[in-house]
Amino acid sequence: xxxxxxxxxxxxxxxxxxxxxxxxxxxxxxxxxxxxxxxxxxxxxxxxxxxxxxxxxxxxxxxxxxxxxxxxxxxxxxxxxxxxxxxxxxxxxxxxxxxxxxxxxxxxxxxxxxxxxxxxxxxxxxxxxxxxxxxxxxxxxxxxxxxxxxxxxxxxxxxxxxxxxxxxxxxxxxxxxxxxxxxxxxxxxxxxxxxxxxxxxxxxxxxxxxxxxxxxxxxxxxxxxxxxxxxxxxxxxxxxxxxxxxxxxxxxxxxxxxxxxxxxxxxxxxxxxxxxxxxxxxxxxxxxxxxxxxxxxxxxxxxxxxxxxxxxxxxxxxxxxxxxxxxxxxxxxxxxxxxxxxxxxxxxxxxxxxxxxxxxxxxxxxxxxxxxxxxxxxxxxxxxxxxxxxxxxxxxxxxxxxxxxxxxxxxxxxxxxxxxxxxxxxxxxxxxxxxxxxxxxxxxxxxxxxxxxxxxxxxxxxxxxxxxxxxxxxxxxxxxxxxxxxxxxxxxxxxxxxxxxxxxxxxxxxxxxxxxxxxxxxxxxxxxxxxxxxxxxxxxxxxxxxxxxxxxxxxxxxxxxxxxxxxxxxxxxxxxxxxxxxxxxxxxxxxxxxxxxxxxxxxxxxxxxxxxxxxxxxxxxxxxxxxxxxxxxxxxxxxxxxxxx
Numbered sequence: 045x046x047x048x049x050x051x052x053x054x055x056x057x058x059x060x061x062x063x064x065x066x067x068x069x070x071x072x073x074x075x076x077x078x079x080x081x082x083x084x085x086x087x088x089x090x091x092x093x094x095x096x097x098x099x100x101x102x103x104x105x106x107x108x109x110x111x112x113x114x115x116x117x118x119x120x121x122x123x124x125x126x127x128x129x130x131x132x133x134x135x136x137x138x139x140x141x142x143x144x145x146x147x148x149x150x151x152x153x154x155x156x157x158x159x160x161x162x163x164x165x166x167x168x169x170x171x172x173x174x175x176x177x178x179x180x181x182x183x184x185x186x187x188x189x190x191x192x193x194x195x196x197x198x199x200x201x202x203x204x205x206x207x208x209x210x211x212x213x214x215x216x217x218x219x220x221x222x223x224x225x226x227x228x229x230x231x232x233x234x235x236x237x238x239x240x241x242x243x244x245x246x247x248x249x250x251x252x253x254x255x256x257x258x259x260x261x262x263x264x265x266x267x268x269x270x271x272x273x274x275x276x277x278x279x280x281x282x283x284x285x286x287x288x289x290x291x292x293x294x295x296x297x298x299x300x301x302x303x304x305x306x307x308x309x310x311x312x313x314x315x316x317x318x319x320x321x322x323x324x325x326x327x328x329x330x331x332x333x334x335x336x337x338x339x340x341x342x343x344x345x346x347x348x349x350x351x352x353x354x355x356x357x358x359x360x361x362x363x364x365x366x367x368x369x370x371x372x373x374x375x376x377x378x379x380x381x382x383x384x385x386x387x388x389x390x391x392x393x394x395x396x397x398x399x400x401x402x403x404x405x406x407x408x409x410x411x412x413x414x415x416x417x418x419x420x421x422x423x424x425x426x427x428x429x430x431x432x433x434x435x436x437x438x439x440x441x442x443x444x445x446x447x448x449x450x451x452x453x454x455x456x457x458x459x460x461x462x463x464x465x466x467x468x469x470x471x472x473x474x475x476x477x478x479x480x481x482x483x484x485x486x487x488x489x490x491x492x493x494x495x496x497x498x499x500x501x502x503x504x505x506x507x508x509x510x511x512x513x514x515x516x517x518x519x520x521x522x523x524x525x526x527x528x529x530x531x532x533x534x535x536x537x538x539x540x541x542x543x544x545x546x547x548x549x550x551x552x553x554x555x556x557x558x559x560x561x562x563x564x565x566x567x568x569x570x571x572x573x574x575x576x577x578x579x580x581x582x583x584x585x586x587x588x589x590x591x592x593x594x595x596x597x598x599x600x601x602x603x604x605x606x607x608x609x610x611x612x613x614x615x616x617x618x619x620x621x622x623x624x625x626x627x628x629x630x631x632x633x634x635x636x637x638x639x640x641x642x643x644x645x646x647x648x649x650x651x652x653x654x655x656x657x658x659x660x661x662x663x664x665x666x667x668x669x670x671x672x673x674x675x676x677x678x679x680x681x682x683x684x685x686x687x688x689x
Contacts, residue, residue, distance in 0.1 A: 054452075057454065066338060090121075109513065117520065119304050120303050126303065127205065130298055132165070136162045144161055149193035149194040164197070169202075173291035173295035174291050175203070178282065185232065186203045186235060189234060205299070207301050211309055216634055220632075234263065236249060237269045238271055239271065241378075242380050320521050322358075322463050329365075336466040337370045346371070347370070348425070394423070399428070401423075405435065426448075434601070435480070459482070470482055482554040492510070496536075506546065507542070508542045508560075588655070
């Protein structure tokens with residue numbers, strides 16, 4: 045590693061950053077001592093965090109955690125009562141921040157709208173009152189299918205205000221994915237945009253959602269944010285603007301709940317298979333996000349926070365929380381990041397005087413390849429950069445930090461996951477930051493790197509694991525405790541095994557080394573290979589299928605599918621390849637369209653007929669295949685090698 049590229053903290057970080065503020069509040073002299081307190085004295089640590097982050101409680105908790113159901117099912121902050129929107133309302137009621145801009149929505153065509161904190165509270169309360177008029181009650185599941193912006197922010201917070209649950213939906217989901225998620229959650233309503241603009245072209249959301257609605261008998265209404273001139277097509281259609289104004293000024297206070305009360309069930313993917321509904325609660329996710337925003341991202345009231353993220357993934361709610369829970373301005377952009385050209389992101393930074401800018405590695409790679417344009421806007425206001433969602437190469441990490449951030453802003457690499465809320469590993473701006481790496485475990489999370497027996501390892505690749513329950517972890521999967529336990533807690537008894545490979549250096553830095561399971565991560569979006577294979581096997585000419593993820597310069601990973609045709613298959617190889625790609629696109633959405641489809645005579649299998657995906661991936665990528673003692677058909681590897689050639 046080139047040590048000259050390691051970022052070093054300056055006087056501002058060492059004296060004024062959020063983590064230093066927290067150290068002073070805890071009365072600890074060093075970051076190492078803060079880490080010790082976060083694990084050894086968690087009640088003291090989290091009480092201090094919540095005071096520093098101005099987390100609003102209606103009834104103060106009497107403890108830190110109740111583990112009576114075991115470490116897999118912790119009950120956080122017992123005795124407390126809250127609704128996390130009240131923490132955001134706290135900034136609306138504070139004379140110092142009430143008139144500060146809370147949220148800005150910039151659309152692709154350049155138009156923008158904004159609300160102050162006082163206006164945001166009023167609009168959320170009004171929209172919540174309108175939803176209540178439509179019968180929305182505490183505990184109802186409400187789908188949210190909207191582009192980033194002011195209306196999406198109001199909608200999400202209004203659902204939470206009522207004590208209902210948000211079910212975020214990715215704007216690129218196909219019909220089947222929408223059906224799978226909404227039916228699993230038993231959603232009674234969806235709030236959706238009829239469509240949005242990408243490079244001046246209208247992307248139709250309404251068509252897919254109406255097709256899905258026909259398969260959703262429990263779905264009573266859709267609240268549509270319509271484009272000008274669009275009208276209702278169904279008696280059950282509701283108008284977003286009308287819902288927002290019908291009960292103006294008649295709203296009730298936010299529903300106060302226990303910290304264990306869910307506010308969101310988010311599906312990591314949606315297909316014909318049974319999707320995993322990750323459950324997050326009022327007393328866990330928001331507290332973790334407020335903490336990370338202070339400790340890792342150094343966000344303070346008055347800062348301007350922009351991290352383009354789809355509301356359908358965990359990043360959407362995370363980004364919203366990072367800004368609004370900390371009294372900062374949230375800048376949303378809902379268009380293509382390279383429209384009208386690659387200067388768009390730096391122009392957004394310039395226009396809104398952004399202090400904190402986050403980006404997925406996919407976008408960073410695109411900007412780095414178009415440097416002259418990408419750096420055209422004034423970025424001098426940027427104080428901190430963030431990257432997350434997938435692995436990032438050192439060259440792109442260095443480009444983002446040194447070129448986009450002019451070498452003055454620290455770049456915080458951040459990794460957690462849908463099931464973890466915020467960070468497991470991250471960086472703090474008061475320590476040197478190695479390219480592509482993480483300089484700390486997130487405080488309060490007992491992260492370790494372990495071998496298959498659960499023994500800690502340093503200087504070698506191991507499983508990323510967590511040895512104790514942590515604030516932010518999912519409560520479980522929606523109505524599926526068994527699957528949750530199987531996914532995280534059964535590989536090594538008593539330890540949460542996250543499914544990522546990591547390396548801890550003797551100096552205490554960490555590096556992510558890819559997935560330890562077969563999970564695909566395409567442009568930062570996760571998908572199980574079995575979910576792709578289920579869809580491919582729907583084609584009449586396909587006998588067997590295997591899906592793998594392969595490194596890709598643009599998307600981080602691209603989807604590669606191997607298919608074995610049926611003996612009587614009518615389609616030729618080229619026709620079958622095209623059919624597979626088109627079918628996956630249609631069923632799962634454009635982001636998951638395979639980068640390559642290979643037609644082969646056989647797939648590598650074990651003697652018990654299990655397809656060896658990991659071996660396929662290794663051989664295809666030219667890596668050592670590992671243990672082949674259980675391989676039943678070695679000749680299959682020759683076909684994989686030939687496909688890669």
